[in-house]
Amino acid sequence: MDIQQIKPLRFSFPIGRLFQTELRMHGTFVLFLIWIAADQFSSGGWSNAAWGVGFVCLVFACVVMHEFGHVLAARGFGIRTPDITLLPIGGVAHLERIPEDPKEEIIVAIAGPLVSALLSLIFWSAHGFEPVNVQHQPDSFMEVIGSLAAVNGGLLVFNLIPAFPMDGGRVLRAMLGFRISHLKATQLAAAIGKFIALLMAGLGIAVPMPMLVLLGMFIYTSAKREAELAESQPAKTIY
């Protein structure tokens, strides 16, 4: 979902390593899995619980692939990614630095959504390009394939919302960076990001959809922190 220049999140633990990047799971993600299992168990016993948890794991495997789109693109510019943390609201790739060259930032930011687009296309073609019913929990192989097509399409669209520091917001910041200074571009993108985050949180309360409220809060604080970080750093030469 999101690429950031921060230390591993607290309350997270390692679950594996891939391409020299540590995969971490946040404590809230474990609670999320337990909640899914309990919710599904109460409606249909062990088999529902297994389907529910299995499906969430498949969705997050797609999220990890999205994050590795960012990771491998960043590596092309010599930027390492020490870790990726899975949260119930998505994945956060922790890059050792964010490229200041707008062209590089666009490539790194867009690589994740490109992976989601590709996955969506692959799953949808496996589903025979048939319409997908996402109203209920998938309980057959073909429904899982169809739902994964929809989920990856959703990840693509959602990440392209210009809510800095989500991927679309980073593209926006980079585009602004062609015309104004890196600092001004960051401040403007962060202001837009915070505004969209408040809209998301408001919508999440109105619907109600708690996950959207959490995501709005996460984007708001991340945008605020990145703007503060840019303001505290001396101006750098953009190469």
Ligand SMILES: [Zn+2]
């Ligand atoms: Zn992303």
